[in-house]
Amino acid sequence: xxxxxxxxxxxxxYGEKLIDFLPTLIGAIVMLIVGLWxxxxxxxxxxxxxxxxxxxxxxxxxxxxxxxxxxxxxxxVLVITQLGVESASLVAVIGAAGLAIxxxxxxxxxxxxxxxxxxxxxxxxVGDWISAQGVEGSVKEISIFNTRILTxxxxxxxxxxxxxxxDNIINYSSQGIRKAALTFGIGYDDNIKEAKEILLNxxxxxxxxxQDEDKxxxxxxxxxxxxxxxxxxxxxxxxxxxxxxxxxxxxxxxxRLEAAxxxxxxxxxxxxxxxLNPVQIAxxxxx
Numbered sequence: 465x466x467x468x469x470x471x472x473x474x475x476x477x478y479g480e481k482l483i484d485f486l487p488t489l490i491g492a493i494v495m496l497i498v499g500l501w502x503x504x505x506x507x508x509x510x511x512x513x514x515x516x517x518x519x520x521x522x523x524x525x526x527x528x529x530x531x532x533x534x535x536x537x538x539x540x541v542l543v544i545t546q547l548g549v550e551s552a553s554l555v556a557v558i559g560a561a562g563l564a565i566x567x568x569x570x571x572x573x574x575x576x577x578x579x580x581x582x583x584x585x586x587x588x589x590v591g592d593w594i595s596a597q598g599v600e601g602s603v604k605e606i607s608i609f610n611t612r613i614l615t616x617x618x619x620x621x622x623x624x625x626x627x628x629x630x631d632n633i634i635n636y637s638s639q640g641i642r643k644a645a646l647t648f649g650i651g652y653d654d655n656i657k658e659a660k661e662i663l664l665n666x667x668x669x670x671x672x673x674x675q676d677e678d679k680x681x682x683x684x685x686x687x688x689x690x691x692x693x694x695x696x697x698x699x700x701x702x703x704x705x706x707x708x709x710x711x712x713x714x715x716x717x718x719x720r721l722e723a724a725x726x727x728x729x730x731x732x733x734x735x736x737x738x739x740l741n742p743v744q745i746a747x748x749x750x751x
Contacts, residue, residue: 488547496543578629587635593637641701664683674701
């Protein structure tokens with residue numbers, strides 16, 4: 465009987481507390497529902513804003529997600545505060561949790577920061593051909609934590625954004641055009657002017673080679689090598705035409721030089737041979 469009385473006492477006591485807390489709970493639930501509805505409207509507005517602007521798709525998704533999560537965290541703090549939890553204690557708990565998570569995920573946070581920098585500064589875009597971190601290929605995807613690069617051999621390389629944003633990057637696509645410098649070695653006894661004329665005519669015959677005033681093809685003696693006079697053939701071309709011109713020029717250039725009797729010498733070495741009798745060899749070894 466005493467236990468029954470105790471249960472009744474507890475029920476009455478906590479029932480009164482629940483009734484007193486009920487308006488607060490209902491207010492927190494209403495705040496949560498209204499807050500989520502407002503956040504949904506804001507997210508929709510943000511998406512429409514980005515649709516009117518020509519921003520990078522990855523950057524759009526990142527900023528939209530960042531705004532959404534930021535608003536949800538703020539709403540969570542407001543709802544918890546509405547339920548009676550002191551905001552100072554809540555902020556302290558969130559700060560301690562954030563510090564612990566930050567220490568545990570230092571590498572991931574560095575990659576996250578690198579991803580933000582890449583999306584804002586835009587040293588390259590999806591589809592650009594780049595060389596970075598020992599990898600060369602076409603950018604397939606830029607995410608917050610890493611960048612996916614499709615190499616020439618069709619392998620997919622995943623490069624962390626932290627390292628990518630803090631090292632040298634060569635973007636071969638950003639300018640739209642490229643300059644080539646092909647080297648042809650000819651013999652020292654060959655006619656330099658004739659060889660230059662043959663190679664320059666070969667390049668000028670190709671319609672996709674640029675002929676602007678400041679980008680006309682040219683050829684110079686680039687180096688006097690050990691075995692050859694090295695001619696440097698230089699020209700400009702659009703990215704989509706660059707490799708086709710290079711491969712054709714190398715193959716056809718060799719054929720035309722050979723047809724004109726101009727040699728492309730192999731590396732050469734001068735070897736001096738001395739005829740020594742056995743007595744001289746013995747004396748030389750004793751020294």
